[in-house]
Each structure stands twice: as structure tokens, then as C-alpha cells.
Amino acid sequence: MNTNQNPSPSNLRNIGLKATAPRLKILDFFYQNPGAHYSAEEVFMALAQEDREIGLATVYRVLTQFEQAGLLLRSHFESSKGDSRAIYELNEGQHHDHLVCLDCGHVEEFVDEAIEKRQKDIAKTLGFTLQEHALAMYGHCQKKNCRNKLKPD
Amino acid sequence: MNTNQNPSPSNLRNIGLKATAPRLKILDFFYQNPGAHYSAEEVFMALAQEDREIGLATVYRVLTQFEQAGLLLRSHFESSKGDSRAIYELNEGQHHDHLVCLDCGHVEEFVDEAIEKRQKDIAKTLGFTLQEHALAMYGHCQKKNCRNKLKPD
């Protein structure tokens, strides 16, 4: 399913970052959970049971660096319920948008060429040079284990 | 252009809120600026030169109440530059999405039935009951007075 090779020190050196333990652990965490979405706090918690804990500030710094390097993607899912944290996922190359379950937090990813094209046309019509876009839909999924306000995904 | 009648005490009583001066002023402010987008801070500032100033906490409370009553719409424009404030606009009935200029903050609104329809189809395909969605595109506009980091719009 996931075609990414596991992270190694060179993954980091290639983007001008020293291969430190916190960075390798965080990157590895995302590689082990491709397609999953995590807030900084969640990454922090997930790695908190390690022998050598990583500071929350470091998690924030590393996530920012990884996003700037294109390793991770950052989104903000803000339905009317207003969840204001940034969430990160592994950048697997393919652009996609999100469909988020308001009950359990499950996230489906999708790509739709028709929507992508319409967006470009609209931007052109309105005289904009399009740079990026964020489309998130919110609804209720029908997973059996839904309704429990679980995190990841 | 704007077919909304000016706000009156009954506008508020109809939604179960007492017609207080802060609420009337804030609602009036949005009626006077249909199509414009303001953060709580901006509303606060805009009304700060009045004889009787409105507290920022009240602005937040009132904006929340108005949004819940359907009078205002709330959005979050978060490009990679990460502006993390909520912004509000008058709800003029017609659903629309946003195209935001990264340079001057100007906001164009648009509706696209093709995109709306695709979204519904996608949600259905993925087994979701669609509730809401947020589409924001970010780019560079070509207004003459762009490039100045001005607010409203």
C-alpha cells in the first residue's frame, strides 16, 4: 500500500537537517502510519512512552521543518465544531482533498479531477493566479466503530 | 445588490436574543458591509471609536451567537502562511466558496454547481452523509491596489 521506503538519516540530510533522534522518530512515526492524520499533540503523546521523550516544542519545530521540506502535509479541519489544531500527514505525492467524519474523526482522502479543473477555471475567470487550495468536506461516516470520538484518522 | 433589510430589534428577538446595543451595532456593521469579511478583532476595532465601546469578549460572544442563528457565516482562511483567525461575513443566503488573495487579502466569492455536485457524489460514493464543506482557494489577484496588506475583504 505504502511505497515509501523507511526513513533514514539521509532522508534528513538531503533536506539540510541533521539526523537527530527526535527527527528520525517523528518521521518514522509518519512512515508507519501512512494516510493517518495527527496533530502535534498527538505526535507528542504517541512518542511520549519512549525511553527518551521528545519535547512538545521540538515536535512543533520538526513538524514545521518537515512540512516546509515537503515531507509532510499540513491541514486544518475546521467544521462548525471548530477544531483549531493543525494536523499533519505523510506527503505521498498525490494531491488530495479530505472528507472528515464529524462523529469519529475518520478521514477519507479523495482526488477529483473535475473539481481540480473547475477550480483552475474559476481562478482564471476571476483573474487570480492560483497557488493552493483547501477543500474539506464534513459529514457522518457509516463505519461500524464510528460514534466513538476516537482520534487518529 | 444587497436585499437584506436593515437590522432591527425584532431581528434579534426572533432568534431569542435580547435587543441590546452591542448586538444591534454589530449586526448593523455587517449589514452595512455585505460581502466583506471581518475577524472579531476587526469588528472590535471598527466599533471602538463609538461613544460606548463594546468589549472584545462581547464581540466574540455575539459573533458566535449570530453564527449559530444563521445570521453570519464563519470561515477560516488558512493558507500556508497560516492566518489562524476566524472571519465572519453576513449570511446572504446563497452558499458560496472563497478565493483569497495572498497579497492583499481580497476575497472573491464564487458558486460552482459542478463542484457542488461532484462533492455530493464523492460523499455518497464514500458512504458519508454530507453536512458541510469548506473550499478556499489562495492565489494572487491582479487588482491595481493589491500588494498592500490591507484588511477588509
Added chain:
DNA sequence: TTTATTGCAAAACCTTTGCATGTAT
């Protein structure tokens, strides 16, 4: 009068930053 609303200050969140210590190269 009764109940809702305001303003202020304090707190709550999420995120960033200063700085001294520690680590990769």
C-alpha cells in the same frame, strides 16, 4: 423584578521563541 447580557480580567488553547545545554558532523 426577573433573567439575560455586558465588561473586565483571568484562563484556556495552540503554537512559537529565548536561552542554556547537548549532539551531529
Added chain:
DNA sequence: ATACATGCAAAGGTTTTGCAATAAA
């Protein structure tokens, strides 16, 4: 050795909340 990274605690920005004072119904 040198430059960069970390951890902690403090600070920043936005939004919410407790509470006594105030205003609407």
C-alpha cells in the same frame, strides 16, 4: 571544534469563561 538541535519555561495570538455590575423584558 563548530554549527545546529533540543528541552524547558516563558511568551504570543486567538478565543473562552467566571463573575459582579448592568440593562432588557
